[in-house]
Amino acid sequence: MLTSVELCAGAGGQALGLEQAGFAHTALVEIDKHCCNTLRHNRPEWNVLEEDMRIFKERSAGFKGIDLLAGGLPCPPFSVAGKQLGELDERNLFNDALDIVDTTRPQAVMIENVRGFLDAVFHDYRERLKVQLKKLGYETDWRLLNASDYGVPQLRPRVVIVAVQQARSDLFSWPDPNPHNPPTVGATLYELMAARGWKGAAAWREQADEIAPTIVGGSKKHGGPDLGPTRARAAWATLGVEGRTLAPEAPDPFHSGMPRLTVPMVARLQGFPDDWHFTGAKTNAYRQVGNAFPPPVARAVATQISKALRQRHLHAIRA
Numbered sequence: 001m002l003t004s005v006e007l008c009a010g011a012g013g014q015a016l017g018l019e020q021a022g023f024a025h026t027a028l029v030e031i032d033k034h035c036c037n038t039l040r041h042n043r044p045e046w047n048v049l050e051e052d053m054r055i056f057k058e059r060s061a062g063f064k065g066i067d068l069l070a071g072g073l074p075c076p077p078f079s080v081a082g083k084q085l086g087e088l089d090e091r092n093l094f095n096d097a098l099d100i101v102d103t104t105r106p107q108a109v110m111i112e113n114v115r116g117f118l119d120a121v122f123h124d125y126r127e128r129l130k131v132q133l134k135k136l137g138y139e140t141d142w143r144l145l146n147a148s149d150y151g152v153p154q155l156r157p158r159v160v161i162v163a164v165q166q167a168r169s170d171l172f173s174w175p176d177p178n179p180h181n182p183p184t185v186g187a188t189l190y191e192l193m194a195a196r197g198w199k200g201a202a203a204w205r206e207q208a209d210e211i212a213p214t215i216v217g218g219s220k221k222h223g224g225p226d227l228g229p230t231r232a233r234a235a236w237a238t239l240g241v242e243g244r245t246l247a248p249e250a251p252d253p254f255h256s257g258m259p260r261l262t263v264p265m266v267a268r269l270q271g272f273p274d275d276w277h278f279t280g281a282k283t284n285a286y287r288q289v290g291n292a293f294p295p296p297v298a299r300a301v302a303t304q305i306s307k308a309l310r311q312r313h314l315h316a317i318r319a
Helices: 013-020 031-041 054-055 094-104 120-135 184-192 201-207 228-238 261-267 282-290 296-318
Strands: 001-007 022-029 049-050 068-071 108-113 138-146 157-165
Touching: 001 013, 001 094, 001 296, 013 022, 013 296, 022 031, 031 049, 031 228, 054 094, 068 094, 068 296, 094 120, 094 201, 108 296, 120 138, 138 296, 157 296, 184 201, 184 261, 184 296, 261 282
Parallel strands: 001 022, 001 068, 022 049, 068 108
Antiparallel strands: 108 157, 138 157
């Protein structure tokens, strides 16, 4: 069994994908108590460490020799929705992640971030990151992946950075996109929308005939349980969805007008299995879902990393 440590684990999107790809979590580091509660609720056996990543760094030597160090490092330093301060942003944890790579020396590293990481303004920063990882013995590559290419019914581009030990780097290849389009919002959510007998569910399914816009989870300082700013809500309206608030349950039989989504509906659009429960009040639960890395994308990349590491292991056994 391949082992992993995940930094900034959130509510489990990447962790689920890694689990599905065959990785056993040695530790999951997450500072947010609501996310930690969700992780523990769904996987009581996981070693969830509720602490700042910078604190974990001081004792990360205890995890030396893991196969994979993964993480969803904070996005605001690189997001176009923010000031794009990059390494000058106090929330930037890339340097701390590099320190943990140096201490634990995993066979591979997998980090996801927002598409803004690839903006021209961060070119020098990206190149320095590549040089730093090379000094530690890794070959690094990154790619912009769209969740809809891996079965997620949502337009969600994310950057994934993969670094593999130089002796194994030629064995890693990026996952191929699925050969077919993901299901529409209507097809994905019809069963949940009709759960309480809503008579308009079938007609709504026909209207919601595209994939979803990017789901926005919001920050602790800004954003409640809604589907995003005005432009995003307008896009949802074309799918017949009221995006100003979320609903506590599916529409009743005689509901009129556009329905609202529930947290389980948003979670399904994000690629979570239905049995993954997000704990806490609606706002906290929705924020956990919206900020998550879609599990199917994480699984696709982690499966390729697993193949590379296992292939190297088989070569060593045969030698």
